Amino acid sequence: MNPILTDIYSTVIPSAPFIIAAYAIVWVVLLVYVVMVVRGLKKTEAQMALLEEAIAKKSRD
Amino acid sequence: MAQRKVNVPEAGQWPDKLAVPALAAGAALTTAGFLMAFLFAAPVNGAALDAPELVGGVMVSHQQLLSQKIFYFHMPVAIVSFIALAFGAYYGVRFLTTREQRFDTCSRVAMEIALLFVVFTMITGDLWTRFEWGVWWTWEPRLTTYLILMLIVIAYFVMRNAVDDPERRATYASVISVIALVDVPICFMITRLIPSSVHPVITREGGMAPDMAATVVVIMLGMMLVGYGLYRLRFREARLAERVQALKEQMED
């Protein structure tokens, strides 16, 4: 086989875990961040709704 | 200060409608780029060989190993982190000139996005370093200055937590965000300033082949859109939290 191809192929297996890990970790961190932001948003929206209700009740009294 | 009408950024306007499409487009583009990196960009294209050779029916004068695929994400996220830092500093300056708390919120959110992308750069870069150089860390100039950048961004948030008064916190945070920006050009230029640096530089490696460049551009655009979408999303949350806080204070009065 072509020596350059051999050289390239010889690094595929040992380097694969690092490449997979690099992409996977970035993806997971991004996902976690998005989930965190969306959860925060939902929580704050719920709080907002509660507050609005409380204010409406207060103004009715 | 003159009471001039300042246009402050607000959540819930037209940019927010773009946030989710931007995120989706960013996700699509980065996925496309990811596939391009492995399927479209040539595996043999990069570091120079002694003499051109015929590989798989193509004459090649360069070879690149599989580990080079990390580059396709590494460089775009690094660029996006610089852009986010620039926005953080820009909003910091806007805060200092207008004293409008909203700009501090913008600056904080931009810095948070910057931190996220700095972490991405560190992760991808470090895994490449581990394989290619065989070490988890080396005190190479580019790595070092980038680590310093990360520490400054972390220090920014540590500092925010240590100040109670909002006005004062915003001022100090803006000042730090501006100072942090000074490190960006250093980090960018360091591989040119210190030629002994072993960090790969595209221009030094003979530029990018069109297929590489296309892949990088697609991922770069995708990452920018992701960054923008996240910024808007996070900004909306921050604004909502501020309004909840204001309402709570009103209720207590």
Added chain:
Amino acid sequence: MGRPSTFTQYKTLLAKDIRQEFRTREMLTSMGIYALLVIIVYGAALALTANGIDVMKMGGGLLWVLIVFTSLLGLGRSFAHEKEQGCMEGILLVPLDRSVVFLAKATANILFMLAVEVIAVPLFYFFFMSGEPVAPTFLAIVAPLVVGTVGMAGIGTMLSTITMNTRSRDVMLAVLFIPLIYPLLYACVTATTAAIAGTEFWMDFFVMPLVLACGYDVVMLLVCWVLYDFVVGA
């Protein structure tokens, strides 16, 4: 009687700091003793492992560790009595340009740090380097020392003004100070090590880092000088 000129204001503020220091000798003694203690710790750390030649090679770095931590101590104190005695409010009530306050304070810090270095560097030489032949270029370390001190004092003055009003301010100062001076530190250590080694091509490793350090000094001092107005008024 007109308003005193900017230079007079600067001189007055600087004289105030120096007079206070001469009266209490608080900063110089604490920094000097701290420097000596760091040298003693070095003595323990290097006692068995390193011989003279190794220490000559590491000398530049060790010297700068000493300077960084000593100045961190000094900078943390530099606004302490202003705050404790409400002196800062008094200064800010005077209608003067805030950047004058920055320049005066930074100059005072430069002077204190240089004074400590004048004691600490000979001590370092005495304890660790006197056994080895000294390169003829040794005295060139003065240049990186001065350039580094100016930058560190400028950045440090700014940061200690910020951290003066934060919780756990000593830690906060270190957290902000060390990353921000890092490029300067790196350049100065390179230049100092080159000067101590004094090999044939020492100029290659001396001039370029020194130029970069000067550039960083200029940029940082300008940024700090411009932003100080906002920081001190908050």
